[in-house]
Structures are given as C-alpha cells and as structure tokens.
Amino acid sequence: MKRALKHLEKHKEGYLKELFEFLSIPSVSAQSSYRDDARRAAAWMRARLERAGFEAELFEGDGLPTVLGRRIEDPKLPTLLLYGHYDVQPPEPLEEWETKPFEPTLVNGEIRARGCADDKGPTLAMVLGAECWIEAAGKLPVNLKVIIEGEEESGGKVVYQCVHDRKADLAADALVIADVPGAAEGVPSICYGLRGLVGLELIVRGPGRDLHSGFYGGTVANPATALARLVATLHDADGRVAVPGFYDGVRKIDAKERARLKARALDEAEFLAGAGATETFGEKGFTTAERMGARPTCEVNGIYGGYMGEGTKTIIPARAGCKITCRLVPDQDPTKVGEAVERHLKEHAPPGVAVEVRRSAGAPAFYMDPDTDWARKAAAALQAAFGHAPALTRGGGSIPVVAAFKRELGLDPLLIGTYAPGERMHSPNERYYPDDFFRAIRTAIALYA
C-alpha cells in the first residue's frame, strides 16, 4: 500500500491532467445533441480502464452504453464492484457560468467544470486507485469489477439491462459507489440512506396555435393560467404535498433515526449560505435535515409556455407545461406515487384545456443499516485517506440504480462521500477540489487493501 501511495504522489500532475481531459468531453445524457460526445466519454473511460490493467468493454443497449471493466487477481480473494457514471447534467443556464462548463479551469484552487464532482472525479479516482496498486505492486489486493453508466442524470435504461443481463459477471461481495458528497471540508461520509425518485411532465394544451391576446383574450381558456392553477393544487400553503395518497407508506422517523439526523448537526446559516437562500421553507413539524433526507417532495424543476423571450408578445399560448420530480422515502412505491400525482392532476384539470401527463420510470428510496462489516472497512479506508472518521449521513438525492443492484445482485451499496459539500452539483460553476480528487484516490487504495 505504501508503494501504491508513492505511485500516486509521483503521478498527481498527470492524473489531474487526465481528469481535465475527461471533463472536457461534454457528456450530457439528457440532450440528444450531445449523444456523440457522451459516446466519446464512454470510449475514453473504456480505454482508460484497459490502460490501468482491466479488461473492459461497452455494454450496448437502447441508449448510451455502460462501460464494464474487470480484473480478477485470484478467485479466492473478495470481489468489489465499483459503480460510477460518465454522464453529466445539462450545463444550462450557460450565462451563469464564470468559466466554460466544458473547459475545466482552476479558479482559486477549485476545479470548475460540469461533472467534476458529479461524478467524473470520484469515478476516475476509483480507477486510478487500482492503477496505483497495479503499477506499484504488479497486482491488486482484491478482485475488482467496474460498472460505469452513461444515463444516471437522465433516467436511462441501459444500466438496468446491463445489471440484469450480466448478473453473473457482476457478482461481488460488496458494492462501492462514490457519488455522494462528504460531510464537510476534509470530513468524508458514509451515506446510509438516499431518496427515491419519480418524474412527471405535465402538458396543458389550449388553442391550436398561439392566439392574439387582444382578439381572443377572455374568450378561450389560457393554458398558462390553467397550468398555474393546476400546479397550485399540488401543495398546501406550508409546502406539504396535497396529493391524496402521496404519503402512503412513508416510514415514520423513529427516535433512533431522529437522533442520527440530529447528530449530523446541520448548521442552518451555513446551509442557507450554500443555497443562496434567505430562509428555509417546508413541511411543518420537521427539521431541515429531516425534510431533506427523510420526507418526500414534489418539486417543479421547470415551467414553460408562450413567449419567454425579451420584451412583450401579446399572445394566449397554445400550450404550457412543467417538469416535476418527486423524491421518495422508505417505503413509498414509486409507481403508486406517480399514479397518484397523475390522477390528481387529471382530476383537477381546469375547463377548456386538455391535460397530458407523462411519467418516467421511478426508483424507490434506499436505506440500510450503517453498522455492517463492510461499512466499517470503508470507514477505515476513509479515515486513512482523510485523517478524519467519516460522518454517517442520509442524503436527499437519488441513485436509482441502487435498487437494481439490490434486486439483481443482492448487494447494498457502500456510499462513500469523498468531496467537500457545496460543490454546486447540477448548478452553474460546479466545483471540485484537486485535494479531494487525490484523497478519493487514496481512499480507493486503502479500500482495496
């Protein structure tokens, strides 16, 4: 292990350069115009795995490929399965970036690029940690299997096909995922719970085309107004979701869990500063940490309709719509929640418009006992790399494929957080510290040991 760490020290500069190269590929999975770039990122990762000493291949399906890698040193050794993703969120709004999202730049010691923290840095670190072992010791102290998907940010299906079709190839003793933030600067985390997700798009249609709002105003239903009225029925004034059946199955927060969430010691002022918000807002009767990790939500991610450009255009829009995602907690059923929201929207459809609801496949929440043998091993590796014990966290985000790993392979994930929070995931000016990149590599080196 010492030699592996020494190898890292010698190659830091080159590894950072490689990360920049990876970040400069705009692998946005949600937008079809980036399709070729995303494929380029997959090919880049496959080649990188091979160079590190893995066998690697692309698993092709109906969408962007999943990259698979494996290096079996000895069937008698335990096997780790490593998961990451090479795709990134859309960079919009572009005008709010201080640097170009796909031209990685160091600003005051921070890497700025779309996908640097989520999840290209942590993904590449797991591969480079293996390379350090192989280069320094000629072999790994563990068998490694790698699965790196390309549709994590867009809800694609290929990784599910892959986990299903390659069940036997992917069999492992433990699953490691480094796609969550740490607890604080220099304090890593082990995340024992994540929310699930179900997405909907609501489209309200009125007249056959945009109409002159003078000649037609007051005589036909306005889809933008109808949309607003419909969205307004989703919550009560306190932010509690007002959809019947939405909270069915939601697990109560028991005393032990409440204490755990409290221990996370979220600093409200720091939290608000991170969000650029002036006050918190949400369901009555719950703390911010509880609202974030242990309570479900129904959030509008985008709303659109009619004239959105500069100045004025006096029209009644032909249609208006919004994109919604609900975050779910144990033991909500994603399909039932999606159906409940769809039913609610259709039942509340205002007169004079047609309401269409599109639903994405959902994923349930993840929750595990944080007190296992593997979790202790991960904690030790994080302690070694950071010089600080990891905090136990429960996250508000979602990694939908976690449920498939459980179902197909019987594996709960070790979710390790190796980068400082405040990294502006999904936002402009996404940030990642070079030191966190090197700590992530050190964590991998220690974990494999």
Next chain:
Amino acid sequence: MKRALKHLEKHKEGYLKELFEFLSIPSVSAQSSYRDDARRAAAWMRARLERAGFEAELFEGDGLPTVLGRRIEDPKLPTLLLYGHYDVQPPEPLEEWETKPFEPTLVNGEIRARGCADDKGPTLAMVLGAECWIEAAGKLPVNLKVIIEGEEESGGKVVYQCVHDRKADLAADALVIADVPGAAEGVPSICYGLRGLVGLELIVRGPGRDLHSGFYGGTVANPATALARLVATLHDADGRVAVPGFYDGVRKIDAKERARLKARALDEAEFLAGAGATETFGEKGFTTAERMGARPTCEVNGIYGGYMGEGTKTIIPARAGCKITCRLVPDQDPTKVGEAVERHLKEHAPPGVAVEVRRSAGAPAFYMDPDTDWARKAAAALQAAFGHAPALTRGGGSIPVVAAFKRELGLDPLLIGTYAPGERMHSPNERYYPDDFFRAIRTAIALYA
C-alpha cells in the same frame, strides 16, 4: 379616380413585389437583435414615401424612429392623417411556421409572412393609393400626412414623443388607421371600439442559483411553485379576474351596445375553428363577443423558469416568471389597473421567495360614436372598394397610440378593416390575401377622393 384605379390595375404585380420586399425585412421591435433590421424597414418606408411623391423624414427618439410623410396639395383642401406601423411581432415559435417568417411566400393563394396583415400590407396600401392618384392625375384630391411608427408591437415611446413634439405638423381633419381586421372574407369593417392595455412582468426569486432538487428539495421555497400559486390567485374558477379594484370604472354594457355586439353575429363554431379551440371559456354572464370587446382581461402571455429543455434536470430553479397583459375597456384607468395587479401580486407573495413586478406604460381603451360624417365617408370608400358595406365592429385588440392622437390632436380614429379575419396576427403562419392588399389600395383611392 378612374385613372387612379387604372394605374393600380397596371401596377398590381409590381406593388405585390414591393410588399414582399418590405415583408422580407425582419423589423421585430421587441427584440434588440433585430434593431438594425427595424431601422432598415424605417429607411425603406421613408424612401418609398419620397418615391410616391411625399416629403418624408425620420423622427428620432429614444428607440426606433417614426416615419413621417406629408403632401399638401392645397391648404384649402381637407387633410387626412394616416397611421400605420412598420414593426412586427416576434416570429417565435419558429418551428411552427410552414414557411420562413421573413421569406414571404404564396401558399394556396395566401401571402405567408410575419407582419403581412399586421400591419405592413395595410400600411403600404395607404401609400400606394396616394401614388396611384399622383401618377394618374398629377396630384391628390386631399392633403395627406403620414405617421408610421416602429414600436407598435413593443410598447415604445418614440411615437408619443413625435405626436407631442410635432403636434402642429400633424394637425388634420381626420385620422385613418388600417390596423384592424375586416368582418369576414370580402366584408370590410369600421371598428368603433378597441381595448386598452397594461403589461406586467412578474419575477419570483428564490435561492441564489439553481439547486440540486435532491439535496435541497423540501427545505427551501421553490420559485416555480410559488409563481404558480401566485398566478392562480389572479382569476376565479370561471375566469373572472380576482384582483380587488380590477373592475373599477368598467362601463356597463347598455342595451344599445349589447344589440350592436349581437348584430356582429359571431358564429361560435367558426370562431372556435379559427382559434383551433374546442370550447369557449370566460366570465359568466357575457357572450363571446362581449367578452372579446367589452370586458377586460388579465392574460398570461408567457411563463418560464428552471429547466425548459429536453429531458430532465433535477433542480429547484433560482427564479421563475411570467409576462402578463391586461386588456382594458372604458372607463378603466390603465395606471390604476396596473397598480392594483401589482399590489395584489405582492400581497399574495408566498413565503420564502422575493416577488418583483415590472409594469409597462399602459393605454386606455378607445370608444367612439360610429355615426359621424367621416365614418360615413369611410364606409362609402370601403363599399366602393369591396362592393359590400362595412360591418360595425368592436375589437378586443389595442392600438395604444390612439389615446395620444385624441389627447394631442383632438382626433378620433377611423379604424378601417380591409383584410379577412383569420389572418393569424401574432401567430405562426400569419396570412394576408393579395386581393385584400389590392382592395386596401382601392379603399385608399376612394377615401382620398
């Protein structure tokens, strides 16, 4: 007059070509990227006036210039002031155009181009009618003054400065405006009432940047949801505006007016087909013609916020907004209505967000007695050109400058409708019949006589 009409017959093809040239200049006043094009359209119109035999100039102010023209044959003759506009609505949504909006095209005998009916065709026709007289008889039978503005579609101020500063130069016996539709195909109109207008933009701000809706969902207010809740307070379920004070001063529809509006004999099925709508919707207790012409509205013209692109982006938007215009009737005060809506929006601001309201300068409604000497003269000219008496109409649209003409020059306008309705003003695939263009020129020839 016969000779003037003969001149038209001989030059139809050339005149149509000139209209196409005018239409190919994308003089969108609302979008600054078209600024140079709009100036090009002003210069084009000024040169065209000079070629027809007018003195012409550009009145410059804080925005796009107003084109002025004059030809005084004899101070003893009556003087007509002609108003039109050379600017057009934005062409968006571009993907719904069957032809390019600024490449005028004949499709099944219809001209297709942004601004063909609103208002480049009717404006050019008034100038060409004068040229026919001048070319055929060496002079006009009347003095003509022309004012053609460049900010009708965007609520600019230059024409107001112009009418104010050039009061004396613009003095006339009657004002003619050809910026309203006719009553039916082949049936012209005289419009005795138009609605006023006041515009607002509502901006709801939440966090300092788009946030990850997993990590932050449920803990801070969502501006898109807050916007929807706010817009939902603007109307009751029947479409009546729910803003206190909004209906202050609204003139009751008396029996005579009710009969006049009824006589317009709006065919509901045809109306719906024209709008591409399946049902009408609006304030209880009023007919569609009443809702359109004699009742005020508060319409959302556009709504926006967060991720509006393809696929999914799981964020809480930093902000969301909407564009609103209220159409006004006699005797509402535009400023008071704007203030009332602003006050209402601010009073209903949901917690956790900041609400900003921007208001545009408004314009009151126009309403006149349709039974005047000049109206009879206009009716005779329309009858001569169309072979059909004009219908009396009251329109739902707005021509804000009408109030300034009244205030500064003491003139009520003769609003003449020379093109078939269903022209898709402000919508994709705007249409204008070449025959309506020639009838508009004939109307001008007869009117000047």
